[in-house]
Amino acid sequence: MKVGTLTWEFPPRVVGGIARHCEGLAKALVQQNHEVHLFTLDFPGSPSYEEMDGVKVYRASTELGHPNFLTWVLLFNHFLTKRMADVVHSVDFDVMHVHDWLAAFSGISFKHYLKKPMVLTVHSTEVGRAQGLHSPDSFSINGIEWWAMYEADRVIVCSQSMKNEICDHFNLPWDKVDVIPNAIDATKYQTFVDRGSVRQRYGVGYGEKLILCVGRLVPQKGIEYFIRAIPNIAKRYPEAKFIIIGEGWSRDILEAEARASGQNRKIQFTGFASDQEVINLMTSADVLVVPSVYEPFGIVALEGMATGVPVVASQVGGLSEVIEHDRTGLFVFPRSPESIVWGIDRVLSDPDHAKWLTENAKEKLHKAYSWEAVAMKTVEVYRKVVE
Amino acid sequence: MGENHSFRSYNDEQPNQLRLLIMLHNIGATESSKSLTIKQISEWTRMEAPELQIHLQKLIERGYAQSFRSEEIDKYHLTIDGIRKVLSLYS
Numbered sequence: 208m209k210v211g212t213l214t215w216e217f218p219p220r221v222v223g224g225i226a227r228h229c230e231g232l233a234k235a236l237v238q239q240n241h242e243v244h245l246f247t248l249d250f251p252g253s254p255s256y257e258e259m260d261g262v263k264v265y266r267a268s269t270e271l272g273h274p275n276f277l278t279w280v281l282l283f284n285h286f287l288t289k290r291m292a293d294v295v296h297s298v299d300f301d302v303m304h305v306h307d308w309l310a311a312f313s314g315i316s317f318k319h320y321l322k323k324p325m326v327l328t329v330h331s332t333e334v335g336r337a338q339g340l341h342s343p344d345s346f347s348i349n350g351i352e353w354w355a356m357y358e359a360d361r362v363i364v365c366s367q368s369m370k371n372e373i374c375d376h377f378n379l380p381w382d383k384v385d386v387i388p389n390a391i392d393a394t395k396y397q398t399f400v401d402r403g404s405v406r407q408r409y410g411v412g413y414g415e416k417l418i419l420c421v422g423r424l425v426p427q428k429g430i431e432y433f434i435r436a437i438p439n440i441a442k443r444y445p446e447a448k449f450i451i452i453g454e455g456w457s458r459d460i461l462e463a464e465a466r467a468s469g470q471n472r473k474i475q476f477t478g479f480a481s482d483q484e485v486i487n488l489m490t491s492a493d494v495l496v497v498p499s500v501y502e503p504f505g506i507v508a509l510e511g512m513a514t515g516v517p518v519v520a521s522q523v524g525g526l527s528e529v530i531e532h533d534r535t536g537l538f539v540f541p542r543s544p545e546s547i548v549w550g551i552d553r554v555l556s557d558p559d560h561a562k563w564l565t566e567n568a569k570e571k572l573h574k575a576y577s578w579e580a581v582a583m584k585t586v587e588v589y590r591k592v593v594e
Numbered sequence: 595m596g597e598n599h600s601f602r603s604y605n606d607e608q609p610n611q612l613r614l615l616i617m618l619h620n621i622g623a624t625e626s627s628k629s630l631t632i633k634q635i636s637e638w639t640r641m642e643a644p645e646l647q648i649h650l651q652k653l654i655e656r657g658y659a660q661s662f663r664s665e666e667i668d669k670y671h672l673t674i675d676g677i678r679k680v681l682s683l684y685s
Binding site: 216220221222223225250251269270271272273274275276278279309423424425454455456458459478479 | 609612616617620621622623624625638639657674675677678679680681682683684685
């Protein structure tokens with residue numbers, strides 16, 4: 208099958224989970240002998256065309272800008288369309304696959320121009336990200352999301368909770384939506400990591416506890432609740448160190464919260480870290496906390512499970528489907544520092560139980576979440592619309 | 595950080611420094627070949643040059659922007675961390 212994929216995020220332009228999802232899916236499709244042409248935006252230092260493990264990647268340069276975000280999105284969609292127009296004459300696509308509303312304008316144009324079916328993967332919604340629609344831009348994005356779902360021949364989401372959310376919020380027909388969970392590349396996590404050396408680099412001494420939190424520094428990730436839990440964790444585990452990996456617009460606010468916690472000298476914000484460094488830290492940590500308040504899937508929990516770190520996560524959205532409470536990880540209440548303290552203490556105070564959780568998690572991971580399986584299920588969706 | 599601020603609108607209530615970072619991204623100042631002078635940034639953002647200079651200096655100190663001198667004029671653009679910070683708003 209010849210697939211035209213549109214996404215605003217693709218490595219090295221990595222912001223959230225979309226880039227990783229598109230990379231994993233595209234490479235797995237190629238391994239199953241499908242042809243993937245992926246159209247995305249440029250990023251400093253990246254070529255305008257390259258092949259990545261057989262995936263043909265075309266990057267569009269946005270030659271015009273505008274301070275307003277929505278206007279900028281419309282402009283970059285034009286350049287994405289232009290980049291794609293160079294290719295459609297020589298490739299007879301079977302299906303267009305659009306990821307999220309940001310690339311929808313371009314995808315919808317080509318759907319009509321080429322008379323080809325369009326599949327849309329909804330990774331999250333504006334109403335979920337912003338926990339409501341609080342600005343004119345939010346209302347507009349919400350409308351574009353509806354439009355993209357309306358135009359799509361089929362819609363894919365990564366969890367049952369996302370299916371519930373979009374069918375409820377957008378009145379989408381239940382049978383138009385397929386649930387295909389995210390996955391991870393398990394081979395990435397099988398490399399040797401020198402835990403002692405990694406911990407030393409981050410100033411975590413022998414016998415000290417390393418408590419890790421990974422995510423974009425935005426409110427939906429709930430990192431503020433983790434920071435609020437730190438004083439009570441530090442009381443019980445005075446030797447604990449806390450590392451927060453990620454970048455985001457609310458970093459200043461979270462750093463201020465950390466300073467106000469009275470435990471600032473034990474908290475490190477690393478900023479954005481490479482995939483390998485995330486793996487190094489997860490493998491070296493004693494517990495991974497995922498305190499999200501909105502999470503369509505929660506790929507970070509899978510990554511943690513793959514590295515063998517015990518995962519303590521909010522019971523929200525897709526996380527509720529990824530983790531089995533007290534079997535493959537621990538659930539805590541969302542927006543509850545007290546509950547986060549409980550979860551971390553449960554793991555740190557009973558190493559045997561923590562080890563059991565991680566063994567169960569690894570077993571479940573290998574059975575349920577592979578890109579190969581995601582690609583096969585996605586092709587089934589493609590077949591439905593092509594036929 | 596109170597509950598009411600947890601999901602505030604990023605368009606209406608952002609501090610000027612973050613607002614400037616977003617604008618620099620959206621108008622395309624994302625690499626050295628697309629860097630802009632204070633005058634150009636001022637025209638786009640309608641912020642006065644002295645205020646702009648203060649915010650830009652802070653963004654540089656935090657690693658989100660960088661500047662270089664070209665033909666006796668300072669020009670500014672975002673770093674990769676700056677780009678990621680902006681994109682986190684929308685992803």
